[in-house]
Amino acid sequence: MDRETLHSTSHGGTDDCTELAAAFLAELKRYCANRLRTAVAQGVIRRGMYSADDLTDEVYLRVCRQAGKVGPEDLDRVKIEMFRTANTLLDEIINTESVSLQGLNIGDVLRDELRALEEKYTIDAEGELIPYEDLDDISYQQEKEGAELQLLEPGFEDELIKALDLEESVIRADDRFRHRLASLYLNLPAMSRILLDLSTRGGLTVEEIARVCTLETEEVRQTITLVRRHFHAAGLGRS
Template sequence: METVINDVRIIMKETYSKLVSFKRKGNRESFNSELLKVLPQIYRYVSKRLNSAVANGKLNKGMFNPNDFTDQLFIEVYDNIDDIKTENELHIFLFKKVDELLEDSLVEEEFDHVFFDNIDTYSKPEWDAMEENYTQDGDGDFLLLEELDDKSVDKSNYSLNQVFITEEEKQLADKLDESLNKERIYRHIQLVLDKMNMPMRTVFELYANEGLTTEEIAEIRKATLSQVEDLLSSARKLLKDSFEKRFLFQSN
């Protein structure tokens, strides 16, 4: 995951300077072709947001396509590139704009209190049934991007290290690593994330999947740093508790 994030940062730096140059020359076609190189990451982010909305019953399948949101970025970046001073600002700008477009179109989900209030009582068959239903209902519908065949569109970007961060917690992560493969870890994390409300889930995804700092997320989400840190901490706790209850302390 770290390699993918670093690759994106490098591509973003190269793309930014070329975008500035193409804009100055008025070369719109080359500008759009260059911007296309950094859109797989944004497309994946939009896909996950839409998948979550479908899985939660907040959006009908086929109602939106990721392209409905990413296509607008060609206009937004071209019109604003003169005010974007660095590649890091470009990176944040892309997420900020697409986030605004998503917020205008998606209804914010409520926190699924029933799920988390009963997390101690779920049996292994109940967990497995929830995971199966989630996979059938919403997982991965939008993850194929034929126009942008790039490894950054891979869905398995979550890891236990993003959830278990203290030394004591890492010992639990080691136990889980021995029994769970990456695909199983991904499915469980995505299942639990989709039971959170939109702000909490989005903050975790921007941090874990996109490699953005809490300061950058605060700018994207138009929130305070304290709000972002609280949401990230809450998301990690809910994920950690779910792993422990389902895979470590499950006796059913």
């Protein structure tokens, strides 16, 4: 059943879940697309295996089937449920990530990640610790060997620079700094990266993220603050 079929068989007017969901489908799709793109970049899934459009449609259908008759006052509840359902589906798809969140206490996972973020290292795909300054050596070696430097999608790169208060002129001046930004992002601990994605691509507030992920608001705020410091400590922040 596609969106049009669902819409035609559900309640009409402003009490229709489909009308409410339309207000933030674009943000939901951007969030899903970014997590899938990251999984491809990390080698977790093959390119083209999953579509952000299909995933967003599945979330849309699941939530609106279960929501029943709703009104404008339910907009916030529907929004949270849409992102929560998207997270569940994405975690099912990306079930070979380095940190599996299935069956674990998210708060405990996050506390372990916060300790890791306070170190002056990042972690590569093989789980090895890499000092920040060595990221440039890695990108230099890739460049010398003719390998393509791994960079983020430009629109998302812009969002990260703004959200994390990074020095745009430094990053734009040299693709090595863009590579460093991409490496730091892709090697973030799994849950911390999800919270950052919900904030940037999903456009959610700290309070909304906490509700989607069943966390305390202060845990989310502290994580995003530490992620920002993590990028600044790597030489990408404003001086």
